[in-house]
Each structure stands twice: as structure tokens, then as C-alpha cells.
Amino acid sequence: MSAEQQPEPGKLPVRLVIAMLAVIVGATALIVGLTRTDTAEPTLPSDAVRQGGIAVYGAYVREPATDTAAAYFAMTNVGDSSDTLVAVSSPVSTSAMLHDVGKDELNGTGGMDSGSMTPTPEVELKPGETVTLAPTAGHMMLEGVSGTLEPGSTVNLHLVFENAGTITVKAHVIALTDPAPTS
């Protein structure tokens, strides 16, 4: 962070915001994030696609308002050795990339109130580990989406793992005004 910034008159009450965020983060800890959890005996949801030691589930895409969309899903290493997600793609977009969201500071405001997107080309999953992509915390960005993605339809997501190979999951398209699905 750069030099300490003095609060200016007219600035929003940033300290309050940060405190609220602490509360919000605590309250939503279980559903938010590029969140890692360890589960010894994971019970996988019924939509889980399992291949090798990796299971992917809960995939959805929010209908984009432009040609840029975001896909969300969870992945669990159900095997007994580490594996790494090394590439992502989708036939509906010209490019795709994983982002960690909201982790960079914005002008010394404490870093929590920002839509920053940090490219995360590789995600390692240790045995038993789960990484969940969720709004305002992490997503797979789809750029150059061709045509419209109709709510109710599905799009394929290809996730390439070092050991498990390419896993294809069907992501449900939800409407712009739909709430974010919880698990």
C-alpha cells in the first residue's frame, strides 16, 4: 500500500464500511469465495461430474449484459494426490480466464470494496480440498461470448487438470435478475 491516506471531508465512512465487511464476511463465510475447505469424506451434490480425483459441481453462468460473462462452480479433490487446474475454456466464448475477485486495495480503502480481478491461471487442489467460485469472490470470465445466452439453457465449460485431464461440465444459465444460487 502507498503512503497512509488521511480521510478527507466528504469521503464515505470507510472505517464503518470495513467493519461491516468483517461482519458480512463472517456471516457469509460458508458460501463466499475462492474459498478453501477441507472435507475428509465429501458428500458430492448430485450434479457432480467426477473424473480422476476431481469432482466439479454447481456450475452456472449469469446471463451477460454484454459479450463478457462470468461462470461459477465448485471443485473438490476427492482423490489422494494433488492436482492442478491449468486451463479453462468454453465453446461459447473466444477466451476464458479464472479470476480471484475483490482482493486488491483501492486507494487505501482497506481493499474490501473493490471489484478487482486478479488473473489466477493455476489453482492447485490438495486431497480433500474444495475451491468454490462465487460472485464478488472469484469467477471464470468468458470473453467474446457469441450470440445470447438464454436463461434456462446450458453452456459447456472445459476445465483442464494436470492429472485428471479435461473435465466438461454443463453450466446452467441464470437471468440477470436471478439471485446467486447457494450451493
Next chain:
Amino acid sequence: MYRRIRTVAALLAAALVALTGCSAAEDSGGGVADVTAVNDNSAYRGIEMQPEPPRPEFTLTDQNGDTYDFGAQTADTPTILYFGYTHCPDVCPLIMGQVSSALSQAPDEIKSELQVVFVTTDPATDKPAVLGDYLAKFDADLPVKYIGLTGSLDEVEAAQEAAGVPVAEDGGKTHSTMAIYYGSANKSHVAWLANTSAEDILHDLPIGVK
């Protein structure tokens, strides 16, 4: 203080560290306990604004290419002000969609009056026509159409400063995620971060309307 945080525990700890550091650096009252107590008693599910910021003044260009004086043209009107960019994949469509969902369910007296204003943080891309196409995705079923504003980079940055949000960086892609709700008395009582649900926004709309 650049951080990449993956675990909830670390994230929460970081928030608390940031808070502590902030309090110490500013050498002012109102520590963790005080602020948390305010939150517990808040009537709002969003972030209660204390002190309450006044409706800001700035002039930009709307989606039709016309001059738009935000302070004058939204005066005395309940208004939701948000800064973002149309190609944002995540936080912008999320909060805009949740606001639209909340408004579609809001009482008629609010729905028929409330003005949503989206100010771009990426004016190089978001020309008036681009904003018009974008907002039409969100306001199609609502009686009051959204306003989209653009201008020079200096102008949109001045608007962010006027509203008291941190000025966007990285070509507008790293931006504040706060949707600020101004009531008819031209002060804001509450703001919502991008992950606030339509249900929570709907809850706060009638309380913050004055």
C-alpha cells in the same frame, strides 16, 4: 498491502487487521466494538451511512448524448448511484440485476419515482450508445428507465470523488462496488455492496427513501 487471500479465515482476519490498522492510524474514537454495535442496531441490511453523505453534484453526458446535471436532475428524487463498467463480468451485472429485481417488487410509490444512475468507470469503451444497450438489459420491465452517464476520464473521476467513493483504477476495472441510495431529502442513509441480495435491497428501499 497487496493481498491474495484464499481462505475465509485469512480473509476475515485481514478485514479485522485492516480495521485495527485503520483505527490506529487515524487516531480517532469508535473502535471495533462501537462500530459493530451500530451495525447490530441498524434498521438497514445494507451499510448504514454515518455521517450521511449529501447527494453529490456533477455533470456528465447521458446515454442519449445529452448533458446530465446529476445534482439538479435527481434533486429530491430517491436515487441509486453506482459506478462501474459495462464489460464487467461479475460485480456490475450482479448488483445491477439485484437492484432491478428489488425495484420490480418495490411498492409503486417507490418504483414509479426512484431513479437509477449508472456512471461508467471506463469512458473509453462506454460511449452513450454502449450504455444505452447495456441498461436496456436491466430496466425493460421498470417504469423509470435507468440513466447511464459517461464523459472524459477526468469528468468521471471527478464524479467519483464528488460521491466519496474511491476512484477506480486499472482502466476502470477495479472500482468501488457500492450502490449508494440517496433519499428524497438528498442524503444517503444506506449503501449496498455488490453481493447484497435483491431481498435485502427491497427491505432497505422504503426505510431509506426519505
